[in-house]
Every structure is written in structure tokens, then in C-alpha cells.
Amino acid sequence: MKGAQYLLLPGPTPIPQRVARAMDRPMINHRGPVFKEILEEVIDGVKKIYRTKEHLLIYPASGTGGLEAAVVNFISPGDKVLAISIGVFGDRFAEIAAQFGAQVEKMDFAWGTGADPEQVKARIEQDKNGEIKAVLITHNETSTGAFNDIKSIREALGDHPALFMVDAVSGLAAIELRMDEWGLDVVISGSQKAFMIPPGLSFMAFNERALKIQQKNQNNKYYWDVSLGLQYLAKGQTAVTPPISLYYGLQEALRMMLEEGLDNILTRHAKYREMVRVSLNAMGLQLFTEDGCASSAVTSVLAPAGIGSNGIRKYMLEEFNIILAGGQQSLDNVIFRLGHLGYVRELDLISVLAALEITLLKFGHSLELGVGVKKAQEILQNAKAD
């Protein structure tokens, strides 16, 4: 039998049973002392994952809602914005800023690569008069499996006054990010990725510098208004009714994350990346990203010549109950994406790689059965020996 589904998406990710049970608790008064304690614990916990002591708000929203919150609070209509994009979600951040009246200058890098800090530096150095008010960037680009070197790009900005705003929805807690140490002004994330809970919460952290700019912001806003959020947070409440069951889940997931330790979580995701990449290489498949910018959250791989990636995904689903992500836009039927983000077991990856080998042979791709699986096993073996 095939049994329960293997969910290898870059979000939503599998929910641990501890989290599912926590979410099952009865509703409570969201303006009472019990919820206040939960709110304070989760705000504190999410800040630890962000490695920040700055402000943090939680919205009832998808990750895209968090991006909109960042735009409407920290960018005023007419502001010049430099939007660095390496894929679909970089484009989306730019599009939201444009929708709200920013003058958006796109800086596009080839899909499958990370942005080049040198090119960013050169562009910023041209901006002698400080016309650029904000730089938008994606931490992990879910659509391609590449990540941006946020630390180097922040350094490339030097002391330029633009706010540095990072979409870390799918990257946080899978790939290193140090908000305060690196000097990131605004960082957005979401619940359905490394946080191991269902979609429905978006997180936004921002520092004092961003808050000062927010106070002069010209956008119309209510739901996303940071001032309103902070005002309620000061009394241990949320401005609007919070998704209580997701807060229960977040509280439990954060406890699990802090038990495992953030450094260990990052190491684990890096190990998953290695297992998958080395194994896919051994199967004779071509990876879509170079090693230097390869994401620890999701791996993109080109389907072998003449074999569409959607056929592979369909077979994997029907025969093994494995869900892989397809390619988006121009990459549809060209790549498939293997998410290894959040509550994924190392041995599940072995299973999925084993099934992929069988699938590839079925579609006429030439390989020796077990060759990729063995490579992944070796990495696991070495990790256990450490």
C-alpha cells in the first residue's frame, strides 16, 4: 500500500502531531489573560528565530499579506524603490510595491542564480542623492531553489539610507538569517514553511529606523497598520481577531524549534540539501542552481531531455503518493522542485529519492538503480558519525 502522503513542497509543509494536537484545543477569549500569555510567548519565540530584539507583529494573512504590510507601512506612494528579483516571488514583491504607487526599478538576475552583490553595490553607489528609499529582496526564491546572500548584499548597500526589506517567507529557519547582526530593517515570514504550522499567519519584524519612517508614511492603511498593531500589542492583544488555533500551533512549533535549537535546524536543512543534490547528480540529472546559491529549503532539477517534469510528478503521485512541486511560469514542465523544508524526516528523503529512481527508469532515463539513494545514505552515515 502507498499509505499517507509524502508532502515534498516548499510549503505548505507537514504538520507534526504535537502541533496538530495543540491546534485542537478549544477556543478562548482572544482579549483575555490566557491568550495574552500565548501571544507574548510566540512573539518572543518568533523573535528568537529572526535573531532580533526589534519589533515583531503577527498578521492573520498569507505570506503575500506580509509583503503587502511591508509595502504599505514602509514605502510611500512616489518613493523610488530598487527591487532585486531572482524569480517569481521577487517579481511579486516588486509588483505589490508598484501597485501601491512606488516608482519601482527592477534589478533582475537570471533565474536559478542569486543576486550579485557587486552589481547591487555599483547601482547603489550611483545613487549619490539617496533617491532610492527602499531595497526589496527575497531571501529564498521558492520558484527556483536559489537563495540570495542577504549578508553580502546588505554590506553592498554600505551606509546608503534606503530601508533594506527582506522577504524571508520560505527561507527563515532553513537558511541562515540574522536580522539585527546583519542590519536588516524589515523582514517578513510566514507560518506554513519552516514554522511547521498550516498557512494563515504572517510575521513582520522591523527596527526603530523603519518605525520612524513608518510614522511619516503616506499610504492609506488599516488592517496592516503597524501603529495599530503595536498599540494593541502593548496591552497583550492583537488589533484584529487572531486565528487562535494557528497561535496554539505556533506556540507548540516554537517549543519544538527551540528544543531542537536554531543552529541544529539550519544544519539539518543544509544536510537535506546535500543529500538531495548529491543524489540527483548521481542519477545523472541536471540541477537548476549552482552549489553556491542552492537553497536548503527546496531543490530544483531539470527533467531529463525529452521527459516533461509534469509526467514525472504525475507518476510519483499516482504510484507512490508523493507530492513534488512543478515549475512556475516559464519553468512549467521544465523543472520539478523537491521541498525539504520544515518537518521532513531524513529517511523520507531516502524514500522519495528511491521512488524517483524507479520513476526515471520507467520514463526511459538511464541510471543504475540505487546509485542516487546510496549517495544520500553516505551523507546520512557521515552525519551520524560526526
Added chain:
Amino acid sequence: MKGAQYLLLPGPTPIPQRVARAMDRPMINHRGPVFKEILEEVIDGVKKIYRTKEHLLIYPASGTGGLEAAVVNFISPGDKVLAISIGVFGDRFAEIAAQFGAQVEKMDFAWGTGADPEQVKARIEQDKNGEIKAVLITHNETSTGAFNDIKSIREALGDHPALFMVDAVSGLAAIELRMDEWGLDVVISGSQKAFMIPPGLSFMAFNERALKIQQKNQNNKYYWDVSLGLQYLAKGQTAVTPPISLYYGLQEALRMMLEEGLDNILTRHAKYREMVRVSLNAMGLQLFTEDGCASSAVTSVLAPAGIGSNGIRKYMLEEFNIILAGGQQSLDNVIFRLGHLGYVRELDLISVLAALEITLLKFGHSLELGVGVKKAQEILQNAKAD
């Protein structure tokens, strides 16, 4: 022992075990065929509760998010808007419209009453040139326990071209509302009320007339953009990642609601209102609303002279583990509110009324123990005999 909590709020409301179990299912691909089936089933089901065949979108948001979605899609900056308010949530709808640049004319009625259709009619008839672009109104005013006679107020507008936009967040499925038959243009609701699921989803229905106006709308928008939502819905998807666990819950809750039948649900809520009001009267308490505009979702009652309502609530919580809502703003410590909305059992109301009698005696209010409970029992007895 006190045991599990009695949650008598006008939202969040208790979650049935069937719904809790449904929400416990594993995550799935939100761009796959299984989620598409769920989405189509819940859109269809929520439309039945709205009694509409028009458009409906579901947002990952609180009810306030739905109000903002209505404002940014259907009101353009500078539009003249008539905002009818009978309490806190009427004020909030007006405030959101003002935030987004509408010229808001407030029409306030005393808290605890419903809006007077004659006065609305008189004001609308003055607007010979059709300057008013939208009329905003609350279906059930959670803060006071009064409801507006939406049908009569819609009739009072006659053939004036203003869009009639109804905040039905806490009223839908507790108090009658017939979107299509009554000619309502935009109706907003939320998940944590009569829909019996946790907070985190907001529903917005709108007709063709509203959609035509939306297409010329001048607001900046992305997350709430109806055009984007409809485009994705046409292919069985949502524009942004949906809160999957809440969709599971909504699917199950709608099945329960359709099994019970909408007419039966409305009758049940009306019976709850009668039980509570007759019983409170018998205890010598003064109700905050007249019978004609008394809500079937929540009942507000004045604390007896010299006894603050917050002391009563505190005692009920500590001694009986019963959560009642307090008064908001000027009504703080003046009234308390007893929610009887959603998955509330009739016998739970008996229990709560019994505890309230004991509490009132404790605080020195004079009454004969059992007098209110017996009145509620009689209504139950008669309902069983029907």
C-alpha cells in the same frame, strides 16, 4: 469540579468535535485537485448561507480584513459614503472607509437600538444628484446586541444608485439575511461566529453591479484585489496560499449547517435569544436592547445598580469557568454580553443562567433562586412540544 470552559462570547465560538477532527488532517498541495474540490464545495456552501448566487471570495484574514477588502474594492478615494452606525463595529466600518480616503458622513443611532429606516430614507431622498456612492451598515452590532433591519433599510434606499454594503460578520446564519432577494450589493462575514470554526477566514460576496464598479475602482490594492481573486477562482485556486486547516474545518462545518438546515439554525438562535431574555428579565435585570432589535447572536444586559459588570464576569469565570463578554468603550463595566452564537447547546444556556443567578445573589442582587432558569426551561419545553 468546574471542567471544560463555557465560552459564551459573540465570537470566537465553540468548535464542534467534527470540525476539530476535520482540521486535524495533513497539509496538501493548495494548487492541486484535492484542494480545488474543497474550495469549490466551500464556496458553494457559503453562498447557500448567504442565500446568493453571486460572486464570493474567501480571504485569509479576520473579519476586519473583509471590511477592508470591501472598502478598497468598491469605494474610490473621494467617494461620498453614508456610514450608518449603531455601535463599535459600525464605527469601525466608517473608520476604514475614511482611512482609504472616502468622504464619510456618519449617521449614528443610539447604542442598543437599530437604525431607523425612515431617517435613512429621508437622508437618501435629499441626495437628488446621487452623490452618495455607498451606504455602509452593520447587520448585527456585536458591541450592543442590537441588529439592523437590513431588509427595511435596503427598501428605504429605493432605486438610489449607492452600493449597499453590509458587515454581516457576526450576524450571518444567526439572524436572517437574504442577499439576492433583498438586493444587497456587498456582504462580508467571518469564520469564527455562526460558522463554528476558528478565526482566520473572511468571506465577501458581491453582485455584478458591485463588480462593475470595482472594475473602475481607483484604490491601490493587491492582497484584497477582487480581480485577482476571481481570476484564480476560475481555475479552482486562491490568489494567495489558503489557510488549509481552516478550509477543512469550514468544509465540515458547512456540512453540519446544511444538515441542520439554515431555517432551523435561525429558529434555534431565535429560541436562544428568547430563553436568555425572558430569563434575565425574570431575574430583575434590565436588558440593553428593546425586543424589536434584539440580536439572536448576543444579548447585552445592564449590571444591577451598584454592581459592576466586570465583577460579575470575574466571579462567573473563577467559580464556574464561564466566559462572558464585557462592555466595550463607554459600556465597559456597565453591561455584560452573553453570546449565544454558533455551536452553543440549549442546556448550556440553562447552566449559565443558573450560575448567573447564584452570582447575582452573591453580589447582593435580590432574586428568588431558580426564577430565571425556570423561564428558560419553559421556552425549551414549548419548543419541544411544537
